Amino acid sequence: MEIPVTNIPLFKGCALAEVEDLLSSVVFQRKKFTAGSLIVSQGEVCDRLLILTEGKVVGEMTSPTGKSLKIEEMEAPMVLASAFLFGKQNKFPVSVTALTHASFMVFQRNDLMKMFRLNPRVLSNFLSMISSRAQFLSEKLRFHSxxxxxxxxxxxxxxxxxxxxxxxxxxxxxxxxxxxxxxxxxxxxxxxxxxxxxxxxxxxxxxxxxxxxxxxxxxxx
Amino acid sequence: MEIPVTNIPLFKGCALAEVEDLLSSVVFQRKKFTAGSLIVSQGEVCDRLLILTEGKVVGEMTSPTGKSLKIEEMEAPMVLASAFLFGKQNKFPVSVTALTHASFMVFQRNDLMKMFRLNPRVLSNFLSMISSRAQFLSEKLRFHSxxxxxxxxxxxxxxxxxxxxxxxxxxxxxxxxxxxxxxxxxxxxxxxxxxxxxxxxxxxxxxxxxxxxxxxxxxxx
DNA sequence: CTCAAGATGTCACATTTGTTACAATCAATT
DNA sequence: AATTGATTGTAACAAATGTGACATCTTGAG
The missing domain is CATH 1.10.10.10 (Winged helix-like DNA-binding domain superfamily/Winged helix DNA-binding domain)
Structure with missing residues:
Protein backbone atom coordinates (compact mmCIF):
# COMPACT_ATOMS: atom_id res chain seq x y z
CA MET A 1 0.00 0.00 0.00
CA GLU A 2 3.03 2.25 0.34
CA ILE A 3 2.85 4.90 -2.36
CA PRO A 4 5.75 5.23 -4.82
CA VAL A 5 8.18 8.02 -4.01
CA THR A 6 7.54 9.74 -7.30
CA ASN A 7 3.96 10.34 -6.14
CA ILE A 8 5.16 12.34 -3.16
CA PRO A 9 4.47 16.02 -3.87
CA LEU A 10 7.98 16.94 -2.73
CA PHE A 11 9.43 14.80 -5.54
CA LYS A 12 6.91 15.65 -8.22
CA GLY A 13 8.41 15.82 -11.69
CA CYS A 14 11.52 13.90 -10.67
CA ALA A 15 12.49 10.61 -12.28
CA LEU A 16 12.52 7.59 -10.01
CA ALA A 17 16.28 7.21 -10.37
CA GLU A 18 16.72 10.86 -9.51
CA VAL A 19 14.73 10.49 -6.29
CA GLU A 20 16.52 7.32 -5.30
CA ASP A 21 19.83 8.98 -5.91
CA LEU A 22 18.79 11.93 -3.83
CA LEU A 23 17.49 9.80 -0.98
CA SER A 24 20.71 7.84 -0.88
CA SER A 25 22.71 10.99 -0.29
CA VAL A 26 20.81 12.24 2.73
CA VAL A 27 19.85 10.70 6.02
CA PHE A 28 16.24 9.99 6.73
CA GLN A 29 14.12 7.54 8.68
CA ARG A 30 11.09 5.49 7.86
CA LYS A 31 8.66 5.16 10.72
CA LYS A 32 5.56 3.04 11.04
CA PHE A 33 2.67 3.51 13.41
CA THR A 34 -0.18 1.19 14.25
CA ALA A 35 -3.74 2.46 14.17
CA GLY A 36 -4.56 4.56 17.20
CA SER A 37 -1.01 5.41 18.17
CA LEU A 38 0.16 8.94 18.84
CA ILE A 39 2.47 10.34 16.17
CA VAL A 40 3.22 13.82 17.46
CA SER A 41 2.01 15.65 20.53
CA GLN A 42 0.73 19.18 20.51
CA GLY A 43 3.49 21.54 21.64
CA GLU A 44 6.29 19.22 20.59
CA VAL A 45 9.13 20.98 18.80
CA CYS A 46 8.84 20.66 15.04
CA ASP A 47 12.36 20.15 13.76
CA ARG A 48 11.72 17.55 11.12
CA LEU A 49 9.58 17.07 8.06
CA LEU A 50 7.04 14.25 8.15
CA ILE A 51 5.84 12.80 4.89
CA LEU A 52 2.88 10.51 5.18
CA THR A 53 3.42 7.76 2.63
CA GLU A 54 0.74 5.34 3.70
CA GLY A 55 -2.43 5.43 5.74
CA LYS A 56 -4.65 8.06 7.27
CA VAL A 57 -4.07 10.28 10.25
CA VAL A 58 -6.02 12.87 12.19
CA GLY A 59 -4.87 16.12 13.73
CA GLU A 60 -6.62 17.48 16.78
CA MET A 61 -6.11 20.30 19.22
CA THR A 62 -6.50 19.71 22.86
CA SER A 63 -7.53 22.36 25.33
CA PRO A 64 -5.71 22.78 28.64
CA THR A 65 -8.24 20.47 30.28
CA GLY A 66 -7.70 17.75 27.73
CA LYS A 67 -10.81 18.10 25.58
CA SER A 68 -10.24 17.73 21.87
CA LEU A 69 -11.30 20.73 19.88
CA LYS A 70 -10.79 20.54 16.19
CA ILE A 71 -10.18 17.79 13.73
CA GLU A 72 -8.56 17.56 10.34
CA GLU A 73 -8.01 14.30 8.54
CA MET A 74 -5.05 13.69 6.25
CA GLU A 75 -4.31 10.89 3.86
CA ALA A 76 -1.16 9.77 2.01
CA PRO A 77 0.56 11.29 0.16
CA MET A 78 0.77 14.32 2.38
CA VAL A 79 3.40 16.47 4.01
CA LEU A 80 2.69 17.34 7.62
CA ALA A 81 3.05 20.80 9.07
CA SER A 82 5.45 22.07 6.42
CA ALA A 83 4.84 25.60 7.61
CA PHE A 84 5.97 24.79 11.12
CA LEU A 85 9.39 23.54 10.22
CA PHE A 86 10.60 26.98 9.18
CA GLY A 87 8.14 29.42 10.70
CA LYS A 88 8.64 31.55 13.78
CA GLN A 89 6.57 29.29 15.98
CA ASN A 90 8.08 25.88 15.46
CA LYS A 91 5.95 23.78 17.71
CA PHE A 92 3.20 21.52 16.45
CA PRO A 93 -0.15 23.23 17.08
CA VAL A 94 -1.97 19.91 17.02
CA SER A 95 -1.54 16.33 18.11
CA VAL A 96 -1.49 13.80 15.31
CA THR A 97 -2.83 10.30 15.74
CA ALA A 98 -2.85 7.38 13.31
CA LEU A 99 -6.31 6.37 12.16
CA THR A 100 -5.04 3.38 10.23
CA HIS A 101 -1.67 1.76 9.98
CA ALA A 102 0.53 4.66 8.85
CA SER A 103 4.04 5.05 7.42
CA PHE A 104 6.22 8.12 7.33
CA MET A 105 9.46 9.34 5.90
CA VAL A 106 11.18 11.61 8.39
CA PHE A 107 13.76 14.22 7.40
CA GLN A 108 15.70 16.44 9.76
CA ARG A 109 15.74 20.06 8.74
CA ASN A 110 19.39 19.94 7.71
CA ASP A 111 18.85 16.98 5.46
CA LEU A 112 15.91 18.69 3.86
CA MET A 113 18.08 21.74 3.23
CA LYS A 114 20.71 19.47 1.74
CA MET A 115 18.14 18.05 -0.67
CA PHE A 116 17.20 21.58 -1.65
CA ARG A 117 20.82 22.23 -2.54
CA LEU A 118 21.26 18.99 -4.43
CA ASN A 119 18.06 19.25 -6.40
CA PRO A 120 16.49 22.60 -7.28
CA ARG A 121 13.27 20.91 -8.35
CA VAL A 122 12.74 19.60 -4.83
CA LEU A 123 13.23 23.10 -3.50
CA SER A 124 10.83 24.40 -6.07
CA ASN A 125 8.26 21.78 -5.13
CA PHE A 126 8.56 22.61 -1.46
CA LEU A 127 8.17 26.32 -2.13
CA SER A 128 5.19 25.57 -4.29
CA MET A 129 3.55 23.41 -1.64
CA ILE A 130 3.93 25.91 1.12
CA SER A 131 2.94 28.79 -1.13
CA SER A 132 -0.15 27.01 -2.30
CA ARG A 133 -1.12 26.41 1.28
CA ALA A 134 -0.73 30.09 2.06
CA GLN A 135 -2.83 30.92 -0.97
CA PHE A 136 -5.49 28.44 0.03
CA LEU A 137 -5.70 29.87 3.53
CA SER A 138 -5.68 33.37 2.19
CA GLU A 139 -8.53 32.65 -0.17
CA LYS A 140 -10.53 31.02 2.56
CA LEU A 141 -9.94 33.95 4.82
CA ARG A 142 -11.05 36.38 2.17
CA PHE A 143 -14.56 35.06 2.38
CA HIS A 144 -14.67 35.72 6.08
CA SER A 145 -13.73 39.32 5.45
CA MET B 1 14.57 57.25 3.59
CA GLU B 2 15.58 54.08 1.78
CA ILE B 3 16.07 51.35 4.36
CA PRO B 4 19.44 49.58 4.55
CA VAL B 5 19.53 46.21 2.81
CA THR B 6 20.42 44.42 6.02
CA ASN B 7 17.01 45.43 7.38
CA ILE B 8 15.25 43.56 4.61
CA PRO B 9 13.75 40.39 6.11
CA LEU B 10 15.11 38.35 3.24
CA PHE B 11 18.66 39.32 4.21
CA LYS B 12 18.23 39.16 7.96
CA GLY B 13 21.32 37.94 9.77
CA CYS B 14 23.58 38.59 6.83
CA ALA B 15 26.52 40.97 7.01
CA LEU B 16 26.35 44.03 4.80
CA ALA B 17 29.31 42.85 2.74
CA GLU B 18 27.68 39.49 2.32
CA VAL B 19 24.48 41.05 0.97
CA GLU B 20 26.34 43.37 -1.35
CA ASP B 21 28.36 40.48 -2.65
CA LEU B 22 25.21 38.49 -3.21
CA LEU B 23 23.41 41.34 -4.95
CA SER B 24 26.35 41.88 -7.27
CA SER B 25 26.13 38.30 -8.50
CA VAL B 26 22.51 38.34 -9.53
CA VAL B 27 20.44 40.58 -11.75
CA PHE B 28 17.79 42.75 -10.19
CA GLN B 29 16.11 46.07 -10.75
CA ARG B 30 15.33 49.01 -8.56
CA LYS B 31 12.03 50.68 -9.36
CA LYS B 32 10.56 53.85 -8.01
CA PHE B 33 6.92 54.89 -8.03
CA THR B 34 5.34 58.23 -7.27
CA ALA B 35 2.45 58.47 -4.86
CA GLY B 36 -0.79 57.30 -6.43
CA SER B 37 0.74 55.29 -9.25
CA LEU B 38 -0.23 51.72 -10.00
CA ILE B 39 2.45 49.17 -9.12
CA VAL B 40 0.81 45.91 -10.10
CA SER B 41 -2.60 45.14 -11.54
CA GLN B 42 -4.84 42.45 -10.26
CA GLY B 43 -4.55 39.37 -12.48
CA GLU B 44 -1.08 40.24 -13.69
CA VAL B 45 1.28 37.27 -13.76
CA CYS B 46 3.47 37.13 -10.66
CA ASP B 47 6.88 36.02 -11.88
CA ARG B 48 9.05 38.27 -9.78
CA LEU B 49 9.61 39.12 -6.15
CA LEU B 50 8.91 42.69 -5.09
CA ILE B 51 10.65 44.01 -2.02
CA LEU B 52 9.31 47.30 -0.76
CA THR B 53 12.32 49.23 0.52
CA GLU B 54 10.76 52.62 0.99
CA GLY B 55 7.29 54.06 1.34
CA LYS B 56 3.82 52.74 1.85
CA VAL B 57 1.53 50.92 -0.53
CA VAL B 58 -2.01 49.61 -0.50
CA GLY B 59 -3.41 46.42 -1.94
CA GLU B 60 -7.01 46.33 -3.10
CA MET B 61 -9.23 43.95 -4.96
CA THR B 62 -11.43 45.19 -7.68
CA SER B 63 -14.66 43.54 -8.64
CA PRO B 64 -15.54 43.01 -12.30
CA THR B 65 -17.36 46.35 -12.36
CA GLY B 66 -14.38 48.19 -10.96
CA LYS B 67 -15.37 48.74 -7.35
CA SER B 68 -12.60 48.28 -4.84
CA LEU B 69 -13.32 45.66 -2.25
CA LYS B 70 -10.69 45.06 0.32
CA ILE B 71 -7.70 46.95 1.52
CA GLU B 72 -4.43 46.03 3.13
CA GLU B 73 -1.72 48.54 3.76
CA MET B 74 1.95 47.64 3.67
CA GLU B 75 4.99 49.55 4.70
CA ALA B 76 8.73 49.11 4.06
CA PRO B 77 10.46 46.77 4.68
CA MET B 78 8.05 44.27 3.25
CA VAL B 79 8.05 41.52 0.67
CA LEU B 80 5.04 41.52 -1.60
CA ALA B 81 3.04 38.43 -2.47
CA SER B 82 5.80 35.97 -1.66
CA ALA B 83 3.25 33.17 -1.73
CA PHE B 84 2.23 33.96 -5.27
CA LEU B 85 5.64 33.62 -6.83
CA PHE B 86 5.74 29.87 -6.26
CA GLY B 87 2.15 28.82 -5.65
CA LYS B 88 -0.17 27.13 -8.08
CA GLN B 89 -2.03 30.30 -8.89
CA ASN B 90 0.66 32.74 -9.82
CA LYS B 91 -1.36 35.81 -10.58
CA PHE B 92 -1.60 38.77 -8.26
CA PRO B 93 -4.95 38.62 -6.46
CA VAL B 94 -4.89 42.34 -5.79
CA SER B 95 -3.85 45.57 -7.38
CA VAL B 96 -1.15 47.44 -5.57
CA THR B 97 -0.95 51.22 -5.57
CA ALA B 98 1.66 53.52 -4.06
CA LEU B 99 0.36 55.63 -1.20
CA THR B 100 3.57 57.58 -0.87
CA HIS B 101 6.68 57.70 -2.95
CA ALA B 102 7.75 54.04 -3.01
CA SER B 103 10.90 52.12 -3.97
CA PHE B 104 11.26 48.46 -4.81
CA MET B 105 13.88 45.88 -5.50
CA VAL B 106 12.65 43.49 -8.16
CA PHE B 107 14.01 39.96 -8.59
CA GLN B 108 13.05 37.53 -11.31
CA ARG B 109 12.27 34.08 -10.02
CA ASN B 110 15.46 32.61 -11.45
CA ASP B 111 17.62 35.19 -9.79
CA LEU B 112 15.89 34.56 -6.51
CA MET B 113 16.57 30.85 -6.89
CA LYS B 114 20.17 31.66 -7.64
CA MET B 115 20.44 33.63 -4.41
CA PHE B 116 18.98 30.65 -2.58
CA ARG B 117 21.77 28.52 -3.99
CA LEU B 118 24.49 31.02 -3.24
CA ASN B 119 23.39 31.77 0.28
CA PRO B 120 21.52 29.23 2.39
CA ARG B 121 20.63 31.87 4.94
CA VAL B 122 18.64 33.76 2.35
CA LEU B 123 16.78 30.59 1.50
CA SER B 124 16.18 29.97 5.15
CA ASN B 125 14.87 33.50 5.61
CA PHE B 126 12.53 33.14 2.69
CA LEU B 127 11.21 29.83 3.98
CA SER B 128 10.74 31.38 7.36
CA MET B 129 8.86 34.36 5.96
CA ILE B 130 6.49 32.32 3.91
CA SER B 131 6.00 29.77 6.68
CA SER B 132 5.25 32.46 9.20
CA ARG B 133 2.67 33.88 6.89
CA ALA B 134 1.00 30.48 6.54
CA GLN B 135 1.04 30.15 10.31
CA PHE B 136 -0.45 33.58 10.78
CA LEU B 137 -3.24 32.86 8.35
CA SER B 138 -3.84 29.48 9.89
CA GLU B 139 -4.14 30.94 13.36
CA LYS B 140 -6.52 33.59 12.16
CA LEU B 141 -8.62 31.02 10.41
CA ARG B 142 -8.80 28.89 13.51
CA PHE B 143 -10.92 31.49 15.21
CA HIS B 144 -13.40 31.42 12.40
CA SER B 145 -13.75 27.69 12.75
C1' DC C 1 -35.74 2.94 -17.47
C1' DT C 2 -36.12 2.80 -12.58
C1' DC C 3 -35.02 3.71 -8.14
C1' DA C 4 -32.55 5.16 -4.25
C1' DA C 5 -29.45 8.39 -2.39
C1' DG C 6 -28.25 12.72 -2.26
C1' DA C 7 -29.04 17.70 -3.21
C1' DT C 8 -32.06 21.49 -3.24
C1' DG C 9 -36.14 24.66 -2.22
C1' DT C 10 -38.40 26.43 1.37
C1' DC C 11 -40.70 27.29 5.82
C1' DA C 12 -41.41 28.80 10.84
C1' DC C 13 -39.16 29.73 14.73
C1' DA C 14 -35.13 30.22 17.95
C1' DT C 15 -30.65 32.46 18.59
C1' DT C 16 -27.07 35.14 17.76
C1' DT C 17 -25.03 39.14 16.26
C1' DG C 18 -25.09 43.98 14.45
C1' DT C 19 -26.23 48.86 15.27
C1' DT C 20 -26.56 52.84 17.67
C1' DA C 21 -26.23 55.22 21.57
C1' DC C 22 -24.70 56.95 25.83
C1' DA C 23 -22.79 56.81 30.41
C1' DA C 24 -18.95 55.19 33.18
C1' DT C 25 -14.25 54.36 33.74
C1' DC C 26 -9.44 54.36 32.67
C1' DA C 27 -4.85 56.27 31.31
C1' DA C 28 -1.83 59.64 30.03
C1' DT C 29 -0.51 64.34 30.01
C1' DT C 30 -0.43 68.61 31.95
C1' DA D 1 -5.10 66.87 40.69
C1' DA D 2 -7.58 67.89 36.65
C1' DT D 3 -8.62 67.39 31.88
C1' DT D 4 -9.10 64.90 27.77
C1' DG D 5 -9.36 61.13 24.61
C1' DA D 6 -9.76 56.35 24.39
C1' DT D 7 -11.78 52.28 26.16
C1' DT D 8 -15.35 49.80 28.31
C1' DG D 9 -20.11 48.59 30.18
C1' DT D 10 -24.55 48.17 28.86
C1' DA D 11 -29.11 48.77 26.83
C1' DA D 12 -32.95 48.42 23.18
C1' DC D 13 -33.99 47.28 18.88
C1' DA D 14 -33.06 45.62 14.08
C1' DA D 15 -31.19 42.29 11.16
C1' DA D 16 -28.94 38.12 9.98
C1' DT D 17 -28.16 33.46 10.66
C1' DG D 18 -28.96 28.83 12.77
C1' DT D 19 -32.10 24.86 13.38
C1' DG D 20 -35.03 21.38 12.17
C1' DA D 21 -38.20 19.73 9.14
C1' DC D 22 -40.15 18.29 5.02
C1' DA D 23 -41.37 17.99 0.12
C1' DT D 24 -39.31 18.03 -4.29
C1' DC D 25 -36.06 17.42 -7.63
C1' DT D 26 -31.65 15.59 -9.79
C1' DT D 27 -28.28 12.22 -10.70
C1' DG D 28 -25.96 8.19 -11.17
C1' DA D 29 -25.88 3.11 -10.45
C1' DG D 30 -27.87 -0.79 -11.87
Missing amino acids: FKSLKAKVAFYLTGEAGTQKKFKLKHSQEEMAELFGVARPSVGRIFLQLQNENIIDIRYKNVTIKNFDKLAELCNH | FKSLKAKVAFYLTGEAGTQKKFKLKHSQEEMAELFGVARPSVGRIFLQLQNENIIDIRYKNVTIKNFDKLAELCNH
Missing part, protein backbone atom coordinates in the same frame (compact mmCIF):
# COMPACT_ATOMS: atom_id res chain seq x y z
CA PHE A 146 -17.01 40.12 3.75
CA LYS A 147 -19.59 41.56 6.02
CA SER A 148 -22.65 39.58 5.04
CA LEU A 149 -23.33 36.18 3.63
CA LYS A 150 -24.98 37.87 0.67
CA ALA A 151 -21.71 39.61 -0.10
CA LYS A 152 -19.81 36.35 0.11
CA VAL A 153 -22.20 34.61 -2.22
CA ALA A 154 -22.20 37.54 -4.62
CA PHE A 155 -18.41 37.54 -4.67
CA TYR A 156 -18.31 33.82 -5.16
CA LEU A 157 -20.76 33.99 -8.04
CA THR A 158 -18.93 36.78 -9.86
CA GLY A 159 -15.75 34.77 -9.50
CA GLU A 160 -17.30 31.57 -10.80
CA ALA A 161 -19.05 33.35 -13.64
CA GLY A 162 -15.92 35.00 -14.98
CA THR A 163 -17.08 36.65 -18.18
CA GLN A 164 -19.92 34.22 -18.81
CA LYS A 165 -23.57 34.84 -18.14
CA LYS A 166 -24.56 31.20 -17.88
CA PHE A 167 -22.57 28.59 -16.00
CA LYS A 168 -22.78 25.58 -13.74
CA LEU A 169 -21.88 25.63 -10.09
CA LYS A 170 -18.85 23.56 -9.19
CA HIS A 171 -19.81 23.06 -5.56
CA SER A 172 -22.89 21.87 -3.76
CA GLN A 173 -24.65 24.23 -1.39
CA GLU A 174 -23.27 22.11 1.39
CA GLU A 175 -19.72 22.77 0.22
CA MET A 176 -20.38 26.46 -0.28
CA ALA A 177 -21.84 26.65 3.20
CA GLU A 178 -18.64 25.17 4.54
CA LEU A 179 -16.51 27.54 2.50
CA PHE A 180 -18.47 30.55 3.76
CA GLY A 181 -18.67 29.22 7.29
CA VAL A 182 -22.48 29.19 7.53
CA ALA A 183 -25.32 26.70 7.64
CA ARG A 184 -26.56 25.13 4.46
CA PRO A 185 -30.10 26.59 4.35
CA SER A 186 -28.61 30.06 4.73
CA VAL A 187 -26.91 29.64 1.37
CA GLY A 188 -30.13 28.48 -0.19
CA ARG A 189 -31.94 31.43 1.32
CA ILE A 190 -29.51 33.86 -0.27
CA PHE A 191 -29.97 32.21 -3.66
CA LEU A 192 -33.69 32.56 -3.20
CA GLN A 193 -33.32 36.24 -2.40
CA LEU A 194 -31.08 36.88 -5.39
CA GLN A 195 -33.67 35.10 -7.50
CA ASN A 196 -36.49 37.25 -6.14
CA GLU A 197 -34.49 40.41 -6.65
CA ASN A 198 -34.11 39.38 -10.27
CA ILE A 199 -30.34 39.44 -10.06
CA ILE A 200 -29.74 35.82 -10.96
CA ASP A 201 -31.68 32.90 -12.25
CA ILE A 202 -30.78 29.68 -10.51
CA ARG A 203 -32.15 26.21 -10.94
CA TYR A 204 -30.08 23.65 -9.10
CA LYS A 205 -26.57 24.04 -10.38
CA ASN A 206 -27.49 26.09 -13.43
CA VAL A 207 -26.96 29.77 -12.91
CA THR A 208 -27.73 32.68 -15.20
CA ILE A 209 -26.65 36.09 -14.13
CA LYS A 210 -29.29 38.62 -15.05
CA ASN A 211 -27.78 41.71 -13.52
CA PHE A 212 -24.03 41.73 -13.28
CA ASP A 213 -23.85 45.24 -11.89
CA LYS A 214 -26.20 44.63 -9.00
CA LEU A 215 -24.31 41.46 -8.16
CA ALA A 216 -21.02 43.32 -8.06
CA GLU A 217 -22.67 46.02 -5.98
CA LEU A 218 -23.71 43.44 -3.39
CA CYS A 219 -20.08 42.47 -2.81
CA ASN A 220 -19.68 45.74 -0.97
CA HIS A 221 -22.38 45.19 1.58
CA PHE B 146 -15.42 27.95 16.13
CA LYS B 147 -19.16 27.88 15.98
CA SER B 148 -20.08 30.72 18.26
CA LEU B 149 -18.48 33.92 19.40
CA LYS B 150 -18.60 32.58 22.93
CA ALA B 151 -16.43 29.65 21.88
CA LYS B 152 -13.95 31.99 20.21
CA VAL B 153 -13.69 34.17 23.27
CA ALA B 154 -13.39 31.15 25.54
CA PHE B 155 -10.62 29.74 23.39
CA TYR B 156 -8.86 33.09 23.29
CA LEU B 157 -9.05 33.44 27.05
CA THR B 158 -7.71 29.97 27.77
CA GLY B 159 -4.85 30.70 25.41
CA GLU B 160 -4.05 34.05 27.00
CA ALA B 161 -4.34 32.66 30.49
CA GLY B 162 -1.90 29.83 29.95
CA THR B 163 -1.52 28.30 33.37
CA GLN B 164 -2.31 31.48 35.27
CA LYS B 165 -5.58 32.33 36.94
CA LYS B 166 -5.09 36.09 36.88
CA PHE B 167 -3.76 38.02 33.92
CA LYS B 168 -4.09 41.18 31.88
CA LEU B 169 -5.57 41.29 28.41
CA LYS B 170 -3.12 42.21 25.68
CA HIS B 171 -5.72 43.51 23.28
CA SER B 172 -8.56 45.98 23.47
CA GLN B 173 -12.08 44.75 22.84
CA GLU B 174 -11.88 46.56 19.55
CA GLU B 175 -8.86 44.48 18.52
CA MET B 176 -10.43 41.27 19.72
CA ALA B 177 -13.56 42.09 17.79
CA GLU B 178 -11.46 42.45 14.67
CA LEU B 179 -9.63 39.20 15.36
CA PHE B 180 -12.88 37.32 15.82
CA GLY B 181 -14.57 39.09 12.95
CA VAL B 182 -17.46 40.54 14.94
CA ALA B 183 -18.67 43.90 16.21
CA ARG B 184 -17.15 45.39 19.30
CA PRO B 185 -20.20 45.33 21.61
CA SER B 186 -20.62 41.63 20.87
CA VAL B 187 -17.31 40.95 22.54
CA GLY B 188 -18.33 42.98 25.55
CA ARG B 189 -21.61 41.14 25.70
CA ILE B 190 -19.85 37.80 25.87
CA PHE B 191 -17.61 39.03 28.68
CA LEU B 192 -20.72 40.14 30.50
CA GLN B 193 -22.28 36.72 30.06
CA LEU B 194 -19.17 34.91 31.26
CA GLN B 195 -19.16 37.21 34.24
CA ASN B 196 -22.80 36.45 35.05
CA GLU B 197 -22.24 32.75 34.64
CA ASN B 198 -19.49 33.06 37.24
CA ILE B 199 -16.89 31.66 34.86
CA ILE B 200 -14.59 34.64 34.84
CA ASP B 201 -14.16 37.87 36.66
CA ILE B 202 -13.33 40.74 34.38
CA ARG B 203 -12.81 44.37 35.13
CA TYR B 204 -11.43 46.25 32.17
CA LYS B 205 -8.26 44.44 31.20
CA ASN B 206 -7.91 42.47 34.41
CA VAL B 207 -9.19 38.95 34.10
CA THR B 208 -9.49 36.24 36.72
CA ILE B 209 -10.60 32.84 35.63
CA LYS B 210 -12.93 31.36 38.20
CA ASN B 211 -13.88 28.16 36.44
CA PHE B 212 -11.29 26.79 34.05
CA ASP B 213 -13.28 23.66 33.25
CA LYS B 214 -16.42 25.48 32.21
CA LEU B 215 -14.34 27.83 30.07
CA ALA B 216 -12.71 24.91 28.30
CA GLU B 217 -16.12 23.33 27.88
CA LEU B 218 -17.40 26.42 26.11
CA CYS B 219 -14.74 26.07 23.41
CA ASN B 220 -16.75 23.15 22.08
CA HIS B 221 -19.97 24.98 21.57
